Amino acid sequence: MKLIVSHIVKLYGDRTILKDCTCSFDKQGTYVLMGPNGCGKSTLLRLCALLEDPTAGTIAYKENGTPLPPDTELKRRITLVLPRIGVFNTTVFRNMAYGLKLRNVPHAKIEQKVNETLAFVGLTHKKDQHALTLSSGETQRLGIARALVIDPEVLFLDEPTASIDQENTEIVESIIGTMKREARTMVIMTTHDRDQAERLADRVIRMKGGRIVE
Amino acid sequence: MDSITQGFIQAVHLIIHLNPELFGIILLSLKVSGLALVIATALGLPLGALLGLRRFPGRDLAISVSNTFMGLPPVVVGLFVYLLLSRKGPLGFLGLLYSPSAMIIAQTILALPIVASLCRSAIVNVDPVIRQASRSLGATPQQETLTVIIEARYGILSAVIAAFGRVMAEVGSILIVGGNIAGYTRVMTTTIALETDKGNFELALALGIILLTISFIINALLHMVQKKGMVRTA
Numbered sequence: 516m517k518l519i520v521s522h523i524v525k526l527y528g529d530r531t532i533l534k535d536c537t538c539s540f541d542k543q544g545t546y547v548l549m550g551p552n553g554c555g556k557s558t559l560l561r562l563c564a565l566l567e568d569p570t571a572g573t574i575a576y577k578e579n580g581t582p583l584p585p586d587t588e589l590k591r592r593i594t595l596v597l598p599r600i601g602v603f604n605t606t607v608f609r610n611m612a613y614g615l616k617l618r619n620v621p622h623a624k625i626e627q628k629v630n631e632t633l634a635f636v637g638l639t640h641k642k643d644q645h646a647l648t649l650s651s652g653e654t655q656r657l658g659i660a661r662a663l664v665i666d667p668e669v670l671f672l673d674e675p676t677a678s679i680d681q682e683n684t685e686i687v688e689s690i691i692g693t694m695k696r697e698a699r700t701m702v703i704m705t706t707h708d709r710d711q712a713e714r715l716a717d718r719v720i721r722m723k724g725g726r727i728v729e
Numbered sequence: 730m731d732s733i734t735q736g737f738i739q740a741v742h743l744i745i746h747l748n749p750e751l752f753g754i755i756l757l758s759l760k761v762s763g764l765a766l767v768i769a770t771a772l773g774l775p776l777g778a779l780l781g782l783r784r785f786p787g788r789d790l791a792i793s794v795s796n797t798f799m800g801l802p803p804v805v806v807g808l809f810v811y812l813l814l815s816r817k818g819p820l821g822f823l824g825l826l827y828s829p830s831a832m833i834i835a836q837t838i839l840a841l842p843i844v845a846s847l848c849r850s851a852i853v854n855v856d857p858v859i860r861q862a863s864r865s866l867g868a869t870p871q872q873e874t875l876t877v878i879i880e881a882r883y884g885i886l887s888a889v890i891a892a893f894g895r896v897m898a899e900v901g902s903i904l905i906v907g908g909n910i911a912g913y914t915r916v917m918t919t920t921i922a923l924e925t926d927k928g929n930f931e932l933a934l935a936l937g938i939i940l941l942t943i944s945f946i947i948n949a950l951l952h953m954v955q956k957k958g959m960v961r962t963a
Contacts, residue, residue, distance in 0.1 A: 566861060594865050595865040597862060597865065613866055
């Protein structure tokens with residue numbers, strides 16, 4: 516699947532957040548949008564994840580050269596992990612199962628996929644715990660696991676390590692690193708940490724003042 | 730003081746001896762209020778969700794009206810329903826006046842704004858990031874709404890229990906539209922009013938004690954629900 520961002524402009528009221536952004540993502544791997552706070556990285560990510568519409572320009576997904584309509588089917592092939600995860604008021608397991616239930620995955624398969632993904636992010640022992648009682652680092656890992664369990668073709672991560680400690684940052688980076696090696700998912704993430712961008716990225720896209728500069 | 734003591738003794742006596750008339754009155758009270766609550770919830774929850782989650786012209790006015798109607802005077806509702814259902818009223822042909830159905834209609838009107846307003850409040854208090862998370866995981870708009878409602882479940886349950894407490898304790902409207910007919914439309918509150926008029930304070934007090942016990946159970950449930958929600962989000 517290929518993602519093409521063409522001449523995107525985004526206004527909130529009379530504030531211009533994005534100014535004529537154009538780029539494309541066409542290979543499996545990890546792309547990092549980097550730039551200072553307020554440069555428009557998160558907005559661009561939300562637009563690419565089809566959670567908001569641009570004021571002008573287009574966000575297009577193509578498969579084998581054919582444009583895909585921005586319907587529920589496409590939206591279920593991509594997902595965004597927000598900086599604040601939005602944990603549902605229930606157990607870790609039910610949080611994990613949410614996206615799979617939306618896709619009518621059979622219960623036995625849900626159990627299997629959730630177990631596998633929790634093991635991948637190191638949260639197996641927290642499976643039956645209430646999700647709101649997790650630490651911030653564990654919550655971040657739950658957010659990534661909740662997205663990974665639905666096998667997205669494109670995974671957007673908005674500042675995945677911004678509010679967690681060093682130990683959990685290393686765990687999250689290791690998860691992203693493993694995804695990169697397995698090359699099953701296109702990962703597009705934001706960060707303002709230059710070192711992290713260099714560690715994780717196949718390609719770094721720099722943003723400044725609402726524009727893509729490099 | 731003697732009357733109160735006698736009331737306690739008679740309440741215990743009536744309950745222990747399974748007085749059929751008393752149990753008929755209690756059952757009818759629970760049936761009328763329970764059905765009114767089911768209808769009010771079936772209408773009020775979607776209305777609360779609509780007011781909480783959607784933007785449309787006149788929304789602010791609808792919220793103000795809903796909040797104002799939480800304090801509807803029961804006698805005014807009784808009068809309104811009476812005029813609707815009386816023989817010369819627009820719905821007089823249904824022949825519902827002085828029946829349990831008329832009482833259910835009146836109590837539904839009283840409960841509906843409470844359920845709708847408190848459900849709206851519970852729904853708007855759900856963190857907006859939940860909606861974004863739900864959408865980003867592939868929820869359709871309907872699934873997203875359902876997710877928010879599930880997240881607001883403790884507040885919604887509190888709204889339903891609060892409305893139940895209101896209708897169970899209500900007397901003005903059901904006295905007007907039900908007529909307090911023995912064995913047919915006589916419920917706990919109207920019986921208390923009647924027995925007090927007759928000077929039969931012991932029976933009135935006995936029923937009052939039973940009504941208070943039911944109210945206590947409802948409030949204890951409400952507290953438990955709120956406490957559970959607080960523990961979860963602590």
